[in-house]
Amino acid sequence: MDELPIGRRVAYWRGRRKMSQQVFADRLGKSKSWVDKVERGVRRLDKFSVVYEIADVLQVDVQLLLGKDVERRPETQNCIDQVEVEEIRAALERYDQMSAFFQAVPHSPPLAEMHKAVSHAWLTYQHAKYGVLARMLPKLLRDAQAADSAYATGADAKDAAHLLGQVYQIASSALRKVGEHELSWLAADRSIAVSQRAGDQLLAGLASFRVGSALLALGRVRPALEVNVNIANRLAPVHEPAHRGERLSVYGMLLLNGAMAAARIGDSATVRDLLCGAEQASLELGGDFNHYWTSFGPTNVQLHRCAAAVELGDGRAAVDTHEKIDVVGFNALLPERRAHHFLDIARGYTQIGNIEKASEMLLEGDRLAPSEIRCRPLAHEVLSDVLRRTRGTPPAPIAELAEQMGVGV
Structure with a gap:
């Protein structure tokens, strides 16, 4: 986007912020006609004071409007800044898989290396090193996409798809943390399709969990509730010993996410039912585990009881529950x-x-x-x-x- 005229960059960021020209003009104290002329390049922006004011209204770094590299301050190194968001967006916008349909992919990292990189990315996320994660995500996305294309017709096809599905989920979670909810939804939705190709119901269930989280962040509360509960019902543990711990974990997290959606609309009865279901799953699991990177178990259920109480506006219940949380279990998270x-x-x-x-x-x-x-x-x-x-x-x-x-x- 650096090569675009400043007016086009203003239009781009105004669109990203979902502002009409009239709303943008009102916040600037200008006319809609003035905004239109600026965006079409008819009127020049030759005063830095006006450019800074525009950047403030659009909540972007002024250097982005000027088409220059953003100078990253030391205190932002551990956050995801706008430049990194755009790099992640660019990686999500690639459709190299379609190119691979017509000709072979020239290069793909070995799957053993990809496994290590994806595990490292999960741990980076779970240690809340969001700046570090943001700087590795664009390359990780490109590499995972390339691997998925390169191994699409071989014996490793499901393994490659599984890795790409995980990377999309990591990206979705990180983007949601910093308020990029539309991008988070896109990444989660991509993960659902890829996870089905991987043939892993639990990975697809977790992808649904990410979709539900993104929808909730977008204010789409009822669809968030529905997707979590519907998929949880399909994954409800049956009497199958194989992968039972993993299934209980994914099932429980879907119920917890559904409880958060129900709390957002004030449905305390549904919150109670879903939390009870998750608690039963955690007791059957027998402790706190990180199956499928869920950190699910009795302690996490208690944390969600607190969070749901806060969403319901019952701060007293949240604090009371917080004071009863097992310290050893909590410190192990x-x-x-x-x-x-x-x-x-x-x-x-x-x-x-x-x-x-x-x-x-x-x-x-x-x-x-x-x-x-x-x-x-x-x-x-x-x-x-x-x-x-x-x-x-x-x-x-x-x-x-x-x-x-x-x-x-």
Whole structure:
């Protein structure tokens, strides 16, 4: 996009932000005609002050509007910035698989190397190293797509498809964390199709879980609830000893995700039923495991009880559940899960007016996994709420965190 005129870049980012020309003009204090002329190149943008104002309204780095490389500040190194999002988007927009239909793929990484790279990417995500993950994802996507094409007709076809399905899921999860919900949905949807080719019902079930998460983030709550519950019903564990732990884990996560969707629409009865079903699955599983990268087990069910209570607006129930969570089980979870929970409980404490404890939870999450707090739009909202409701000068640690996150005190 660097070669485009600045007006076209403005139009592109306005479209990405889903703003009409009229809404964009109103926020700038300009006329719709002025915006139209700028985007068509009829009117020049020759004042830096106006360019900076446009960048502010569009919430992009001004260097992107100017067609220059964005200078990455040290404090953003562990987050996914706009340049990296666009690189991931470009990788998702590739359709090399169609080219492979007509001619052989010239190069593909060995599948053994791909297995190692995909496992490393999962662990990077579960340790909430989102900046590191963002920098590896574009190449990983391209390599996985190339492998899927290269091995499409051989004995390794299902293995290659399985790897690509996982990479799409990793990308979907990471993109959702930073608010790129449409892209997250696209990646998750791709994973469903690829997972079916891989012949793995559990991978396809997890892809449905990612689709449900993306739909929920997009505000499409009822479709999110339906996809999670429908696929969970199809994966309900039967009396089959083979892969029972993996099936229980994927089934349980679908129920937990369904519970979060039900909580979003205030359906407490469905929340209770789905959480009970997930709890039963976790007890049958017999502990906390990371089958299929789910981190599913009794502890994760308790974390979701807290999160669902927060979504229902019952901060007191969330805090009460939080205080009863098994400490040993909680500390054994990977950093992303624990920091995510601290963010949920910070929201719960704000609901009951305990701003001091909410601050403590944000700081604890930041200590454990900084990217989970500093990179997520939701965390910015919670911190803004905490600052707004803090009487007098905020405590130094919270003020410092706000400054580092760019949240106004």
